[in-house]
Amino acid sequence: MTERDLSKILTPLEPGSKAQTARALAECLRVAKELVFVGQDGQEGSIASKLRELMAEALDRFADQQARGDLTDTRKYTIEVSKVLGAQLSRLAKRCTAVHKEPDGATTHGALTVERLLEMLAEDCGMVISRPGSWEGSGMARLLASHGCDLGE
Numbered sequence: 001m002t003e004r005d006l007s008k009i010l011t012p013l014e015p016g017s018k019a020q021t022a023r024a025l026a027e028c029l030r031v032a033k034e035l036v037f038v039g040q041d042g043q044e045g046s047i048a049s050k051l052r053e054l055m056a057e058a059l060d061r062f063a064d065q066q067a068r069g070d071l072t073d074t075r076k077y078t079i080e081v082s083k084v085l086g087a088q089l090s091r092l093a094k095r096c097t098a099v100h101k102e103p104d105g106a107t108t109h110g111a112l113t114v115e116r117l118l119e120m121l122a123e124d125c126g127m128v129i130s131r132p133g134s135w136e137g138s139g140m141a142r143l144l145a146s147h148g149c150d151l152g153e
Contacts, residue, residue, distance in 0.1 A: 079118075089114045 081089070093112040100107040109120045127137035128144065128151065141151055 086114070089117065093117045 093114050093116070096107065096117065097111040099105045100111055109116060112120070121140075124136040124140045125144075127134050128141045129137075131137045132141065144151060
């Protein structure tokens with residue numbers, strides 16, 4: 001592997017996403033484990049030295065991106081639903097919002113739009129993994145089981 005090959009590994013680090021940066025750094029670490037060696041004369045190989053230098057630069061850029069807030073911690077998913085389902089989701093979000101607006105109706109997520117309703121449900125799906133014993137996680141696991149996805153939780 002040449003210095004040029006190492007530079008190619010780090011190319012995605014410029015204005016990339018957190019995932020791109022993490023993948024590039026993981027690849028660097030993998031390569032580092034393969035390349036770091038000490039010659040018979042006790043001197044470190046030049047490729048290993050260059051790799052450490054490139055990794056230090058990459059980690060500095062990653063830290064700078066984090067400090068500036070350039071790395072997003074979110075993922076965006078796009079789904080398409082039928083007009084009928086869209087209308088049903090809209091009506092459901094409005095009903096949930098109406099409950100929230102009642103005098104004793106404080107809900108966990110406040111007034112809901114369709115997007116916020118789906119985000120709330122996605123959070124509950126995530127809790128099947130992150131908090132399986134919670135009310136939300138266990139409830140969603142039961143719902144998934146009713147669709148044939150018995151996770152044995």
